């Protein structure tokens with residue numbers, strides 16, 4: 230079991246209420262300032278996650294151990310990122326597991342890269358392709374922030390120039406023209422390996438499925454994940470009025486070897 234104590238240099242989520250949460254790195258001698266007063270990190274260090282701490286203005290915050298979902302929701306970004314609900318499906322449907330070797334494109338802000346890298350630990354690897362160097366820099370910083378750099382190889386290259394890796398377990402795409410990548414993905418995948426692609430529009434999805442069929446992929450399926458949040462209060466429980474109505478479609482398939 231990992232330590233449940235806040236240490237100097239560790240991460241914490243300061244929770245005031247559902248809308249006001251702060252992802253912080255705890256450093257001795259420093260403090261965190263909010264509109265509800267400041268919190269001295271020395272008041273947190275050595276305490277158990279799940280404790281409460283009071284700010285200089287007497288406001289009570291919970292000190293939570295942050296999850297990857299907490300980090301991804303706060304991640305520094307210059308691109309659209311994949312929502313946690315869609316990431317969760319990718320992990321299971323593409324069978325991302327410890328030891329997996331994964332090819333990803335495009336890296337974007339590295340939100341998905343963070344989760345992939347965490348899942349393939351301790352002996353797997355993520356090879357992630359991104360054409361824009363400025364995005365790759367942000368992604369590198371995000372992955373480093375979660376101390377996952379040793380599981381990721383960043384490639385400042387277009388995946389359309391070909392995939393350099395062979396016999397990979399999965400190819401995971403989040404870019405505008407995934408259908409153009411299908412032949413490269415097919416070449417890079419081991420037999421039975423997984424193709425996964427996220428696209429915001431149905432036109433992109435159709436082109437991708439057609440390309441996959443041409444390339445001989447089996448178990449091709451497209452799903453959309455809608456998450457409906459509820460306000461739960463005795464006698465007043467119902468879905469929240471507003472929801473994220475659409476993010477994208479997820480297409481999956483499995484590589485078949487040719488004789």
Ligand SMILES: C[S@@+](CC[C@H](N)C(=O)[O-])C[C@H]1O[C@@H](n2cnc3c(N)ncnc32)[C@H](O)[C@@H]1O
Nearest residue numbers: 310311335337338339340341359360387388403
């Ligand atoms: C929507 S973003 C990816 C976001 C990422 N999934 C995340 O969660 O942070 C799409 C990225 O694909 C990159 N891209 C587009 N075409 C590419 C290509 N041929 N090879 C590599 N990256 C590409 C873009 O520059 C952009 O950064």
